[in-house]
Structures are given as C-alpha cells and as structure tokens.
Amino acid sequence: MDLGKRLRTRGYRMTPQRIAIHEVLEENEGKPLCPDDIHMLAGEKYPELGLTTVYRTMELFVKLGIALPVHLHEESQHYEINSGIHHHHMVCISCGSVEVLETCLIDELKELVRDDSDFLVTSHCMSLFGYCTGCLKAGKA
Amino acid sequence: MDLGKRLRTRGYRMTPQRIAIHEVLEENEGKPLCPDDIHMLAGEKYPELGLTTVYRTMELFVKLGIALPVHLHEESQHYEINSGIHHHHMVCISCGSVEVLETCLIDELKELVRDDSDFLVTSHCMSLFGYCTGCLKAGKA
DNA sequence: ATAATTATTGATAACCACTTTCAATAGGAG
DNA sequence: CTCCTATTGAAAGTGGTTATCAATAATTAT
Numbered sequence: 001m002d003l004g005k006r007l008r009t010r011g012y013r014m015t016p017q018r019i020a021i022h023e024v025l026e027e028n029e030g031k032p033l034c035p036d037d038i039h040m041l042a043g044e045k046y047p048e049l050g051l052t053t054v055y056r057t058m059e060l061f062v063k064l065g066i067a068l069p070v071h072l073h074e075e076s077q078h079y080e081i082n083s084g085i086h087h088h089h090m091v092c093i094s095c096g097s098v099e100v101l102e103t104c105l106i107d108e109l110k111e112l113v114r115d116d117s118d119f120l121v122t123s124h125c126m127s128l129f130g131y132c133t134g135c136l137k138a139g140k141a
Numbered sequence: 142m143d144l145g146k147r148l149r150t151r152g153y154r155m156t157p158q159r160i161a162i163h164e165v166l167e168e169n170e171g172k173p174l175c176p177d178d179i180h181m182l183a184g185e186k187y188p189e190l191g192l193t194t195v196y197r198t199m200e201l202f203v204k205l206g207i208a209l210p211v212h213l214h215e216e217s218q219h220y221e222i223n224s225g226i227h228h229h230h231m232v233c234i235s236c237g238s239v240e241v242l243e244t245c246l247i248d249e250l251k252e253l254v255r256d257d258s259d260f261l262v263t264s265h266c267m268s269l270f271g272y273c274t275g276c277l278k279a280g281k282a
Numbered sequence: 283a284t285a286a287t288t289a290t291t292g293a294t295a296a297c298c299a300c301t302t303t304c305a306a307t308a309g310g311a312g
Numbered sequence: 313c314t315c316c317t318a319t320t321g322a323a324a325g326t327g328g329t330t331a332t333c334a335a336t337a338a339t340t341a342t
Binding site for chain 1: 310
C-alpha cells in the first residue's frame, strides 16, 4: 500500500514533508536514523523542512506502523522503516556502525517465561553491543 | 568486599552520601530506581543529599561495577545494585511494575551470531514488555 | 592528633532532546 | 473553486542530565 493511501484512509494528509521523510527512511532500510539525521537527509529533498515536523512525523509513522522506534542507548531515539521483517541490531562500540540481526529467540523465551510466571509478553527489545568486523580487523577490540 | 575498600583502592573517598545511596540500592535489589527515586529514598537517610550528587554517584558506581544501568524505555535512566547474577526485566505496560527474569538466551544467540557474521558480542540489553499477573487478573490486558 | 592536600559536595546555570503553542499555510472533500 | 481543518515552522517551554565553582570534608603526610 502506498503512503498516500495509508495516510488518507486514517484521516491524515499527504504532504511533501511526509513524502520526503518516508523516502529517506526507505533509502536507509536497516539503518536506524535519529531525528537530526532525518532532518538533514530529508532536508536535501525539501529544504524548508523543520525539525519539529520530523519529530511529529516520526510519532505519526510509528502510530501507523510505517516506522519502528529503535533504542540504541544513545542520547536520541532512532527510527527505521518497518519492513515487516522482525529483527534486532548489533551496535559496534568502537565505530558506532549498526548491523541488522534477523535471528531472534523471543519465541523460545516466551515459552520459558510462561513456564515460570504469568507475565504476558506483548513486545520486546534487544540489542547486542560489541565490535564489528572492520574494527576487529583493525585491532580496535 | 565492603564499599569503603572498593572506593579507596581506586582512589575514591567514602562519604555518607555514597553510603546512603549504596544502602538504598541494596535495599531495592531487583527493583530498578531512577535518580529521583534514589534521591528521595537516600534523602531519608541523609537529608542534605543533592540530586547532582545522585547523578555523579551513579555514574561512579557503574564505572566501579557496583551498580548496573537499566534501560526501561522510560524518560529517565534506571539503576540497580550489581548482584553478580545476570538477569533481564519484564515491564508491565499497564501498571509499570518490573519483574526480574533470570533466563537469558544470550549464549545461544552469540553462537548464532558467530555463525553468520564476525561481530564480537561484548554486552547486550533485553527487556520484555507486556502485562503482569496482577493486571492480567484485573482484566487490564 | 593536626595540618595539608585534594576529592567531594550542593546550588546554580547551562545543555540537549523533545514537546507545546500558535498564527500562517495548504491538502483535499464537496 | 471554496471551505474546513490538518499541517507546518518558529519560538518558547519541559524535563532529565551535565558543567561550573566556591565551600566542605575525607585521607595522607607530618
């Protein structure tokens, strides 16, 4: 489904700002971006774009399931396009690069949780921290 | 090893503020506290305690391995005493309560990561979100 | 013990990410 | 095309956290 329809069917409007931001997210699939990153990148497509609009748009995109919030333990929140494929991230503590990890053991964990508690898991968050290939080869570990 | 020794052997001083904060962390093992919580609770033991000192002390305790930072996706950072027993947290999205989960599948995951990438995992973070027993029984899910 | 040294503290101001406010603008339904 | 109202950007406001700095207090050397 295209962006215009996803917005209009829920009473929201299609604007050049939202189009620019959406394009940036699509062009950076798998690479979490913070509001400043998005502001700069989408600003190349639509220079008048305000940072406030970026914050508002990301909140909306998350609500509509268009984008996903990513917690990297950095000062600012990050976001990425919702590709529909569940995954996690591996963050290099040397160079800051982020890799996608499609493996997820949440289902196994959910069963273990059910065994010894009545907690109902509805969502989860996981990130791995360490050294990426490049930094390992450069001896930075 | 007692707090005084852990501090002094690394050139830091033992102060009543640090003692009060450490006691509060010990009394709340398994319950992540934010700086404001710590300020209020330790303030009962040492009323002149300043919030600034809480922030500085937690930074120091984390550096010394006395405390661990806990990311609950809330506005403020949380901390808990480092018991030496690795665990994660289950956060109730209805009442906000936090339960400890000792099960962790990081070792299995590390092997899977090693299989298809050269990323070297040094640490990780995981939290589960959902409904606690109480909220489930109260029909809040 | 006492004095000297310097880590620590608390109040205040500064900072930064993010949110709210509000008047001006611009989608899009009719 | 017109009107209704969602959306926008600038600027002010928040809230958590950090930096500044003079006063204080924990250790070390005397």
